[in-house]
Amino acid sequence: MRSVVLIEPEIPENTGFVARLCHNFDFNLRLVNPDFNLEASRSTANNAQNILREAKIFDCFEEAVEGLDFVVGTKPSKGIECREFKFRENTSIVLGRESSGLTREELGKCDATVHIQASNYPSLNLSHAASILMYQASDYRGKNVEGERLDLIEDRGGEVLRELIGRASPEKGELDKVISELV
Numbered sequence: 001m002r003s004v005v006l007i008e009p010e011i012p013e014n015t016g017f018v019a020r021l022c023h024n025f026d027f028n029l030r031l032v033n034p035d036f037n038l039e040a041s042r043s044t045a046n047n048a049q050n051i052l053r054e055a056k057i058f059d060c061f062e063e064a065v066e067g068l069d070f071v072v073g074t075k076p077s078k079g080i081e082c083r084e085f086k087f088r089e090n091t092s093i094v095l096g097r098e099s100s101g102l103t104r105e106e107l108g109k110c111d112a113t114v115h116i117q118a119s120n121y122p123s124l125n126l127s128h129a130a131s132i133l134m135y136q137a138s139d140y141r142g143k144n145v146e147g148e149r150l151d152l153i154e155d156r157g158g159e160v161l162r163e164l165i166g167r168a169s170p171e172k173g174e175l176d177k178v179i180s181e182l183v
Contacts, residue, residue, distance in 0.1 A: 003028050009098065010098045014044075027093075030064045032063075065109070153179065
């Protein structure tokens with residue numbers, strides 16, 4: 001299941017908008033230490049009240065991403081531009097605090113980092129960024145690498161190689177070439 005993970009959200013309305021987007025794009029919602037009662041998000045969630053009711057709340061980043069297949073963190077001007085990134089079938093998206101985003105440590109724990117290219121100011125409103133990323137992730141065509149194949153790369157070439165190849169988001173045929181070279 002795909003998830004959107006909000007790290008320490010600060011503005012209830014944004015969380016409500018993100019819940020609505022989760023409903024539209026078939027994501028579930030995970031929250032790390034929201035700075036408000038979720039009741040305050042209900043007015044902007046519209047028909048996605050069930051997403052807020054079912055949202056899981058965690059105490060830390062590590063717990064929130066546990067069990068997720070492929071986790072993509074976001075940071076302005078860091079990582080791959082989201083239009084160029086090939087999202088996988090079960091990609092989950094992590095968005096940081098409205099005031100400061102994700103920390104370097106949190107980004108380092110993600111499988112990949114993406115950003116949204118903007119003209120005048122690199123940072124977008126949380127819910128706007130979530131909408132763009134969920135839309136891009138929903139355009140999955142089933143051509144990309146699955147986690148087990150990346151695990152095979154790690155077994156043969158080590159953790160650093162797995163991380164580098166995973167961040168490159170190769171298609172299955174490209175990864176098969178790499179695996180054949182390692183065998």
